[in-house]
Amino acid sequence: MEIFLTLLPQTLINGLTLGSVYGLIALGYSMVYGILKLLNFAHGDIYMIGAYLGYGVFIMLFTEAGALIPTALIIVSMLVVAMVGAGVVSVAVERFAYRPLRYAPRIAPLISALGVSFILQNTVQITVSPRPLSYGSGTLIPRDASFDLGDLSVHASRLLVIGTTLVLMLALTYFVRQTRLGRAMRAVSIDLDAAAMMGINVNQVILVTFFLGAVLAGAAGVLVGIVFLSIRHTMGFLAGLKGFTAAVVGGIGSIPGAVAGGLLLGMAESFTSVYISATFKDAVAFIVLVIVLLLKPSGLMGRPLLQKV
Amino acid sequence: MLDDSDQRPPATGEEAPPRIGADEWVAQEATRRRGQTGIGGRIAAVWESIPLTKRFGLVLLLLIFAPVVTGSQPFLDLIGLSNDAFILRIGARFLIFAMLAIGLNVVVGYAGLLDLGYVAFFGIAGYLYAYLSSDFIIIGSMKGIHLPTLVSLPLIVLATASVGRLLGLVSLRLSGDYLAIVTLGFGQVFVQLALTATRVRVPWRTRPIDLTRGPNGINRLDEVSLFGFTFETTLQYYYLFLALLVLIFVAVRHLNYSRIGRAWHSIRDDELAAEAMGTPTNRMKLLAFTVGAAIAAVAGVVDAAWQGNVVPVPRYSVLTLINLYAMVVLGGIGSLSGVVIGAFIFTVLPELLRSITLAGFLFYGAGLIGLLALLRPLRRFAVLLAATVAGGLVVKGLVLLIAPGLDIGGSGSGSFLNRLVQSWLVIPESAKSIGNVVVVLAVLTLLTTILVRHRERLFLPLLALSLYLSAFAWETRLALEPAATRIVIVGTTLVVLMIVRPQGLLGKAEVRVT
Secondary structure (H helix, E strand, O other), X not given: OHHHHHHHHHHHHHHHHHHHHHHHHHHHHHHHHHHHOOOOOOHHXXXXXXXXXXXXXXXXXXXXXXXXXXXXXXXXXXXXXXXXXXXXXXXXXXXXXXXXXXXXXXXXXXXXXXXXXXXXXXXXXXXXXXXXXXXXXXXXXXXXXXXXXXXEEXXXXXXXXXXXXXXXXHHXXXXXXXXXXXXXXXXXXXXXXXXXXXXXXXXXXXXXXXXXXXHHHHHHHHHXXXXXXXXXXOHHHHHHHHHHHHHHHHOOOOHHHXXXXXXXXXXXXXXXXXXXXXXXXXXXXXXXXXXXXXXXXXXXXXXXXXXXX | OOOHHHHOOOOOOOOOOOOOOOHHHHHHHHHHHHOOOHHHHHHHHHHHHOOHHHXXXXXXXXXXXXXXXHHOHHHHHHHOOOOOHHHHHHHHHXXXXXXXXXXXHHHHHHOOOOOOOHHHHHHHHHHHHHHHEEEEEEEOOEEEEEOOHHHHHHHHHHHHHHHHHHHHHHHHHOOHHHHHHHHHHHHHHHHHXXXXXXXXXXXXXXXXXXXXXXXXXXXXXXXXXXXXXEOOOHHHHHHHHHHHHHHHHHHHHHHHOOHHHHHHHHHHHOHHHHHHOOOOHHHHHHHHHHHHHHHHHHHHHHHHHHHOEEXXXXXXXXXXXXXXXXXXXXXXXXXXXXXXXXXXXXXXXXXXXXXXXXXXXXXXXXXXXXXXXXXXXXXXXXXXHHHHHHHHHHHHHHHHHHOOOOOOOOOOXXXXXXXXXXXXXXXXXXXXXXXXXXXXXXHHHHHHHHHOOOOHHHHHHHHXXXXXXHHHXXXXXXXXXXXXXXXXXXXXXXXXHHHHOOOOOOOOOOOOOO
16 A cells, blocks of 8 residues: 555656547547548557657757757747648648548548558658657756656656647637637538538538647657657557547547547556556556447447437 | 448539439449450450359369469579479468458458457467467476367367357447447457466466467467378468368358348348348347357468467557458458458568569559559650650759769669669769658659649649659669568558549449438
């Protein structure tokens, strides 16, 4: 019990960090699914692209001579470039690989997405490097940059992840709830046909959805690079799988659900690796998934699936 | 489940297909068939005039005599290998994947249940075979269990099929994408357990037990032995696999044309309607899962025996699953011969692409043939080709005039085709880093070209430019990274094929009358 309590705060912080990242990835899956009923399996690789774009900015601005501009600015520009870049790639993927298949059988875009995933991963492997790249361990944010809260010491990078996630999610909520385009998005996700008949430019809304999802994933890629320091071209696969799991656990199609699912998964993983065994941490995500889906098939916050006749 | 996503009227947009009257499609069936003229159409016509059983017989004969041909000296001299072990391994792998694809086709193609945990059955059977046919399990003084295959195979198939039935229970509660996700989770849990269940504590023993030997897997499995005959060489296994494949193929074909097959189809097409008509949907779904798992179990057992080991990653991982789905979808989901052809293409194509000379021929060849097919009238193709070649020569001439030192003329490696292209291109000294940029540029130009395809004035010049850039990217970067390049090619093939023919090669297009 003693050990349990002393490890608890750190475990919570770790879970929160992981959960934020999963939540960010899950949002992209969830939004796209909500509108197109498409499982965008290439989303994990968009996140990987974000991480690599962030890396590109990092090595450009953080040369051997030291940082060219203040660290905070470097981080911001890494985030911005990664988010916009990932968004553009994702929009291109939608335009060329998914849009021609919008009326094809359900499995066709799925396979197309797998093809896109192959292309993205291996193009990065060819053009950048097949080896893991490092975000310069401890150079961007010094190792000792941590905040002490009582016994607990929280590293600045983790606060950065949690903070950035919070800001992005608030921005997304504002966008979806308050703006014209956000309203159009909600309308399209409820009924695409009716929305089209009401004069909503459905293609534009879909592009925006892909863009926003990728923006969040791109940010997640950079954040993961900053916290865990190492990125590689295959990182999108497992992260995508877990982000997707998080989206489903939370109720796919629901934005708060994606965040909740991400946090639940992050916590489950963090608690498992601390209190049970680190070897089970990758399996636990899927065990949580199976349990949640069997108990509540539409996920934690999903709308129940209705059969229409 | 009645999913409305397939039945939407066209949204506003240029690519909204002619949805009005999906039965117009049916009406066009005859015209489409007549459209199959030319050499390909004539071959197809001859092929279809042969009775079905004879067609199968022909393919079977081909498969039976294939090892005889590949093992013969003239053939080996032709391809420059000293023996045909490599080819035989590909052949055997193709047969294994064909069995798996047929099994997956039962679940996904016939019953329409999106099962993403299918590979786990393959893996479970492999591990069960490892337990029953190696030195792995030690009880008392007995060192390992070594059951004869005739005993272990039915046992394992039964056990795996039961697991399949259990997973099938989930499908009674969840449908569509949710089922896909839970089954994916099941597959993941299996792989993770296989990787990590090396120190499991049990109450009746003080020391933890190693259940799977982790990532290394279990090795030194017994060979398959049937009726006193022990299979040892890959050639013998090839024929064993072939026999099993034929058995499974025929059985599934009969199943498909029986009452059960019809029940599966009706569930796939409309579950509610099927249930209303009195189809025992729950029982049929469970049966689909059971049959699929049983077929995977057969493949898993013989595969494990042939390889002599079981290794969780990558053999039983999602990668194999993706491969399988690509095969099934490429061949045409629901079409039995289609999925076998898909398995053939997907085991042979990546191996062919391993040889970079061949990949080069394929790259340029497929590119040119594709353009030839797309650019009508032929004049446009000729103009494009001439313009590209001339443009390249002009660039080359300018570079030679202004900065003769810039062009070092490529590595001079590869076939005559590669050398020809290399001498046509301007290849500077630091080709590697420039090549990286050009790879991305080539993709961008190609995509832009697709976007402006209706504007002739922009289209042809851009296409010529993208051809030049692609050739440059290939010679400087892609040809040097065969391992990654072949996966890029496979990925591109998947995307293009799905766009051109979403129902796969032999699949029937969905006809939906809304």
